Amino acid sequence: MDIYSFLRELxxxxxxxxxxxxxLGTVVFAFRPGSGPLHRDAAESIFRHEKGPQMTGEKEVE
Structure with missing residues (x-):
């Protein structure tokens, strides 16, 4: 048996x-009971210290 056939079978x-x-393990881990709050916290973490856009006069500064 050559190496190609062996690797193909493997x-x-x-x-x-x-x-x-x-x-399947990754899917079960992601959707396990009780993980909803952890996923929600991770999703909202980028907005945690945001105050909103700063307004100077009539133009919005980004």
Whole structure:
């Protein structure tokens, strides 16, 4: 058996199985019970210290 056939068999079976299990584990981890507040806090963290746009006269300064 040459190296190409061996790697092709490996990729078609065990590597595919391990990637599917990794994907399912990632999905379960992201949607686990109780993680909603953590995700919401991470999503809103960029707005935590924002005061809003500063107004000088009639133009908005960014």
């Amino acid at each position: 990729a078609d079976s065990w590597v595919l199985l391990s990637l599917v299990l990794f994907f």
